[in-house]
Structure formats: C-alpha cells, structure tokens
Amino acid sequence: MSADSAKGAKAARGANLLLVDDDADLLKLLSMRLDAAGYDVTAVGSAEAALAQMEVQRPALVLSDVQLPGMDGLALFNAIRERHPALPVILLTAHGTIPDAVAATAQGVYTYLTKPFDGRALLDTIAQALTLTAARQDDDSHGAWREAIVSRSNVMAEVLAEARLVAASQASVLIRGESGSGKELLARAIHAASPRAGRPFVAVNCGAIPEPLLESELFGHVKGAFTGALSNHRGLFQAADGGTLLLDEIGDMPLPLQVKLLRVLQEHQVRPVGASESVPIDVRILSATHRDLEAALAEGQFREDLYYRLNVVSLTLPGLDERREDIPLLAQHFLQRLALKYDKRLNGFAPDALKALTMASWPGNVRQLHNVVEQVSALATSPLIPLALVQRALRSPSIEVLPYAEARQRFEREYLVGLLKLTDGNVADAARLADRNRTEFYRLLQRNGLNPSLFRAEGPVAE
Structure with a gap:
C-alpha cells in the first residue's frame, strides 16, 4: 500500500462502505476482508436493496458489481449520482463489461476493477477514493463557524462550501428555502465565517412586525417623533453597526419600506423617524425568504432595484426530504x-x-x-x-412546544396587536373589547412595547 493510501486508510478507519453483489460467496469474502481492514461494511445483494439502504444511512463509498439482477450496476451509479453527486462509486466488472465501465468513469464513476482483482489493489483504491473525498470536504466546513448546522449530506456540503466562500466578501446574500429549513442558522454561519464575526449579528423577521412599527424597529426614532416616543431609540441597523443584519422574510416587507431600505443600502446611512439628520452605518445585509421573489417582481409586490441589491449572491437551502x-x-x-x-x-x-x-x-x-x-x-x-x-x-399535527410563560407572553402580544389593528389604535375601544380598564390596558401595552399611535390610520402624530 502506498504512503498516501496508508494515510487515507488510517483517516477513513471506521468509514461505512456499501457492498453490492448478487454473488453471496464473493460478498462474504469482500465483507471479511474490508472488515479486517477497519471499515464498517454493509452488504446487500441488489441495486434496489442498495438504494433502500442508502435512505437509512449514507455510506462513505459504494463498491458494486456491474452485473446485477434487475437494475444493473451502471443504473445504480446513475441513481446514486442524481441523489449524491460527490459519493465515490467503484465498479467491479468482468471482462465483457469493461467498455461499459470505462464509459462510466467518464460520467463520474471513481474507477473500476476487473475480476479477479488483487486484494491489495482493492484496499489501495478504496483508501485513495476516501482520501480524495475527504480532501474535497474542506476542514472548515466542519469547524466552529457552522457548528449549529448538523449535516453530513452532500447537498448541504455544497451549500456550506458556497457559504464559506461568500462569507469572506462583503456581498449581499439572498438565502432561499422553505419554511423551517434553517435559513437563519445559515445566515449566522456566514456571519461567523466573515471578517465581521466579532461584531453584532442582528436578525429581524420582516413579516412578524406590524407595518407601522417596522420602520421604527429598523431605523430607530428620536424622542418626541410621535406620541409615546419618550426617548431616543436606536434601530436595528444601528444595533448591527460593524456587523451583519439579517432581514428574514424580506418578501413580506411593505413596498413603502422597500423604498427606504433601498436608500439606506445606496447611501450607507439611516435616518431615524423624526430625525433631521442621517446616521452613517456599516452593515452587511443578508436576507432570507421562502417566497418566490421573481413572481413577486412580476406582480409588482417587490421592487426590482431592491431585488438586485439584495441578490448579489443567492444560496438555496434544500428541504429536509432532499x-x-x-x-x-x-x-x-x-x-x-x-x-x-x-x-x-x-x-x-x-x-x-x-x-x-x-x-x-x-x-x-x-x-x-x-x-x-x-x-x-x-x-x-x-x-x-x-x-x-x-x-x-x-x-399528530406538529406544533411548536413552548414553555407556558413564553407561550402566554407570545399570545398576549399577538392579542394586543390584533386589538390595536381592529380599533385603529384607539385605546379606549381596545380596552373595552378586552374587558379591561384603560390604566390596566396601558400597562399591558407598555409591557409588550406597543405604541397605539403607530396603529392609527393617519399614521404617527408628531408631538
């Protein structure tokens, strides 16, 4: 065994290998030999069984005979390539199927071995394939920067590799993915791998904050800007200064605020609500959405100029079924x-x-x-x-399990926001609907950080 192969075999000790052959005696012999070499071996007798096994556990390498009952080894390779493009496959072939195996190597099969094959050559070939595969998976992809993302799939490895590359730049990144796929975790990983890692990471869900409050949350306000503005408030842009701001569910941002956000991105300055001067900011913008923004563009629900500002680099997170x-x-x-x-x-x-x-x-x-x-x-x-x-x-329906106190607090805030929307910010009417006196209702609003003037149809009233 070569020095490189020995090093690869040592590094890959315990790696799971999937063997596929309808010859039970050969399958047993191969399993014993590879098990003795320190590998974790799973053996099956058909391509169909191999694909079923891979749904349960993804192997580090597949070693398959070309001649199999039903789906043959080449068809198995094509199925593997569709699901796991970087998974190494070694084909075992008789003399008559060598041309097919040679053609398969041009399509991505790692290599082929002809029967009868030398046991040492087999071990060398497996060790080399595992070493090269490990080398393609940059050590950084398993480092502290992405420790919250638990994954060993090739499709996620490719996304993380792209995220690692773009993290070093200042480019705006648009993260696409279905709800629950982990877009905020990926954004945090990009921030952790960036030169801004030592500065704040701030996330805001643009669809979870009522429209009248969102501008103040993002850009801040000054004392007296509207009724209830009792002190200056730094917005999230200023809170993230020097670091990264994630605009989650950016597709839900109202059009008027899209205009103001575009101006901030162009001028690198924010003007708090009620302020006469702008404040310079240095913030990298990441955005995320589960919506089809191209469709929103076509329907006039999202500004094209903002879209191209945010979508300098696009990353797509796979769903869990992928x-x-x-x-x-x-x-x-x-x-x-x-x-x-x-x-x-x-x-x-x-x-x-x-x-x-x-x-x-x-x-x-x-x-x-x-x-x-x-x-x-x-x-x-x-x-x-x-x-x-x-x-x-x-x-059973999958519900989010929250501690009682947190669930109660969340319900209370959503309930109050609903009342203020229903009554256009009229506290007396809202308190009457809630069957509470005004003093108690004001205390509830204050505890939840809600300003009734921002819910009035005519907008905030200046002091």
Whole structure:
C-alpha cells in the first residue's frame, strides 16, 4: 500500500462502505476482508436493496458489481449520482463489461476493477477514493463557524462550501428555502465565517412586525417623533453597526419600506423617524425568504432595484426530504439536547423508529423534525424511543412546544396587536373589547412595547 493510501486508510478507519453483489460467496469474502481492514461494511445483494439502504444511512463509498439482477450496476451509479453527486462509486466488472465501465468513469464513476482483482489493489483504491473525498470536504466546513448546522449530506456540503466562500466578501446574500429549513442558522454561519464575526449579528423577521412599527424597529426614532416616543431609540441597523443584519422574510416587507431600505443600502446611512439628520452605518445585509421573489417582481409586490441589491449572491437551502441522510443525525442531535431540557436519560431511537423518521414526509422541514423529537422526548418513558411513540408524533399535527410563560407572553402580544389593528389604535375601544380598564390596558401595552399611535390610520402624530 502506498504512503498516501496508508494515510487515507488510517483517516477513513471506521468509514461505512456499501457492498453490492448478487454473488453471496464473493460478498462474504469482500465483507471479511474490508472488515479486517477497519471499515464498517454493509452488504446487500441488489441495486434496489442498495438504494433502500442508502435512505437509512449514507455510506462513505459504494463498491458494486456491474452485473446485477434487475437494475444493473451502471443504473445504480446513475441513481446514486442524481441523489449524491460527490459519493465515490467503484465498479467491479468482468471482462465483457469493461467498455461499459470505462464509459462510466467518464460520467463520474471513481474507477473500476476487473475480476479477479488483487486484494491489495482493492484496499489501495478504496483508501485513495476516501482520501480524495475527504480532501474535497474542506476542514472548515466542519469547524466552529457552522457548528449549529448538523449535516453530513452532500447537498448541504455544497451549500456550506458556497457559504464559506461568500462569507469572506462583503456581498449581499439572498438565502432561499422553505419554511423551517434553517435559513437563519445559515445566515449566522456566514456571519461567523466573515471578517465581521466579532461584531453584532442582528436578525429581524420582516413579516412578524406590524407595518407601522417596522420602520421604527429598523431605523430607530428620536424622542418626541410621535406620541409615546419618550426617548431616543436606536434601530436595528444601528444595533448591527460593524456587523451583519439579517432581514428574514424580506418578501413580506411593505413596498413603502422597500423604498427606504433601498436608500439606506445606496447611501450607507439611516435616518431615524423624526430625525433631521442621517446616521452613517456599516452593515452587511443578508436576507432570507421562502417566497418566490421573481413572481413577486412580476406582480409588482417587490421592487426590482431592491431585488438586485439584495441578490448579489443567492444560496438555496434544500428541504429536509432532499437531505434524508441527515435525518438520523439531526434526530439524535435534538434528542441529546432535549434530554437535558426534560432531565431524562434518552439514549437514542429504536431502529424501526429511526427508519420511520427517515421515511416520513417533512413539509415543515428541520423545524418540524425538532418538534416531533421534542414531543417524543417529553412523552418518553424509556431511554430508547420506540416506534409507537414516533408514529404517534408523526400522526399528530406538529406544533411548536413552548414553555407556558413564553407561550402566554407570545399570545398576549399577538392579542394586543390584533386589538390595536381592529380599533385603529384607539385605546379606549381596545380596552373595552378586552374587558379591561384603560390604566390596566396601558400597562399591558407598555409591557409588550406597543405604541397605539403607530396603529392609527393617519399614521404617527408628531408631538
């Protein structure tokens, strides 16, 4: 074995290899040899079984015979390439199928070996393939900058590699992805890998703040700018000065504010509400959305000039059903954290329970998976999570489990905002609907940081 191969074999010790061959004797012989070399070996007798196994666990390398019953080795390679483009595949071929194997190497198969093959050559080839694959996965992709993102899938590795590259620049980044796919986590990772890592990271959900309040939240206001503005307020742009500001759900930003945001991006200055002078700011903008912004452009709901300002670099996060090999890893990660929260001894999932999680539909993506794991953690009575508990959680609507105090506070704020919208900021009417006196109602508004004047149809009234 060459020095490089020996180094690669040592580095890859314990790597999972998937062997595919319909010859049971050869499969047994290969398994024994590779197991003795320190690999974790999974052996199956058909391409169909191999694809099913990969849904449960993604291997580090696939070693497959070309001649297989049903789907052959070349068709298996094509299926693997569609799902896992960077996964190395080695084909074992008889003399008559060498031309096909040679053609496959041009399409991305790592290499092929002809039968009968030398055992030392096989070990060398596997070690080299694993070494090259590891080299393509930059060590930084597993570093502290992205420690909150739990993943081993190729599709996420590609997104993270792009994020790592763009982090070093000052370019604005638009992060696209379905709800619950982890857009804010990726934004935090980009900030952590950037030269601004030592400065603040500030996130604001543009769809969660009522329109009358959003301008003050972003740009700030001065004392006396409107009724209830009792002191100067630094907006989020100023809070993020020197660092990074994430504008989450940017597609929900009202058009009038889009104009003001564009001016800030062009001039690198913000003017607080009621102020006569602008304040210089140095902020990198990241934005995120689950909406189709191109459709919003066509419908006149999003400004084209702002779109091109924000969309200098675009990153798209895959949904959880596109990275199923990450599901067992994520589920175990969440389980370990939730075991501390619920003060329970939770070791893991039963094999059939883990398979059920892996095969389930996840329209709510990683957030939904976390909620399901939280439900089973709260209800678990044994260290190993059984299939029945997982099935129960998957059948029930996936709700976000919050501590009672936090859920009550969230409801209270949303309730008050709804009343102020309904009454156009008229406190007397809102208090009457809530069956509370005005003094108590004002205290509720103050506790939740709500200013009734911002909900009035005519807008804020200057002092």
